[in-house]
Amino acid sequence: MKSAFPSGDEPYKIAILLLEQFAMIAFSSTVEPLREANWVAGRRIYEWTVVSHDGNPVRASNGLMLEVNAPIKDVDLSAIVIVCSSFNPHLYTTQPVLAWLRRQARRGAMIGGVETGAYILARAGLLDGHRATIHWENATSFVEEFPQVELTNGIFEIDRRRFSASGASAAMDMMLCMISEQAGQKVASGVADEFVYNRIRRSEAPQRLPVADRLSTRNPRLRRLLSFLEKRLAEAIDVGEMAVVEEISEREVQRLFRVHLGTSPKAYHRRLRLQRAQDLLRQTDMPVSEVASSCGFGSGADFSRAYRREFARRPSDDCGVVYLLDR
Incomplete structure (x- = not known):
């Protein structure tokens, strides 16, 4: 599988957008591999900014509030944008969020979503004609609403400038894939070892047991x-x-x-x-x-x-x- 994750000058700048009721474990599986990659490599490979639509703290699905670094309007352009959402993503798909994502896409950012993040990208029209995946509980309704998106059952998908992960552990696999391609397999394996994660799954691995x-x-x-x-x-x-x-x-x-x-x-x-x-x-x-x-x-x-x-x-x-x- 040929990935489209950007390569070039480090550090790679990443914006992580949190939407209300995001899954804390999925967010951790997204951001912690970045932190660990910097430590394993001994250099700053990644810089990330955590944002919300208005700059205010965001409530996770477990009830905890998480402070963010900035509102979306303060983030001009990032190499990579990741949307982290979970329950009821339709309730938090606002016009400002959609407009910001489309603007990032026009400026060349690679854009993805974790867990139900693919729903947000699809509402923005950013997944039309692309492969994508979403948490299995949302798959049926996603297919009905977005027939123009090629939904798969894989744990994550990377298709040109778009990517998606179906859940928390899937986000870990996807981030390790990104780290492998940008910083090398040795760094990715080192991150997996530090997390006692002894099997990095391929994107086509199924989400659920038969x-x-x-x-x-x-x-x-x-x-x-x-x-x-x-x-x-x-x-x-x-x-x-x-x-x-x-x-x-x-x-x-x-x-x-x-x-x-x-x-x-x-x-x-x-x-x-x-x-x-x-x-x-x-x-x-x-x-x-x-x-x-x-x-x-x-x-x-x-x-x-x-x-x-x-x-x-x-x-x-x-x-x-x-x-x-x-x-």
């Missing part, structure tokens, strides 16, 4: 069936189709799910589709009817009944995405 591993099942037939269902959340799958795929009887399909998971194949798959529906309702402004259809429910009434049984609430109770772009 569903069968998450459920701690080793039965090969059930593992294949679980993978089959997880890839088909836009349609209702009956037991007959599953039996054909695995070339076993419908009774055996039922037995596998009952013995290993304590549920029926139909109930298991319906739960997956309802969880996807809940993500869409909470993270996008898609109408309930459209969400129902995209998750394989033939009618709004069927969807509402299933949703209430699963979550003890109506689908409309989970709607309410509000875009505050004019703050």
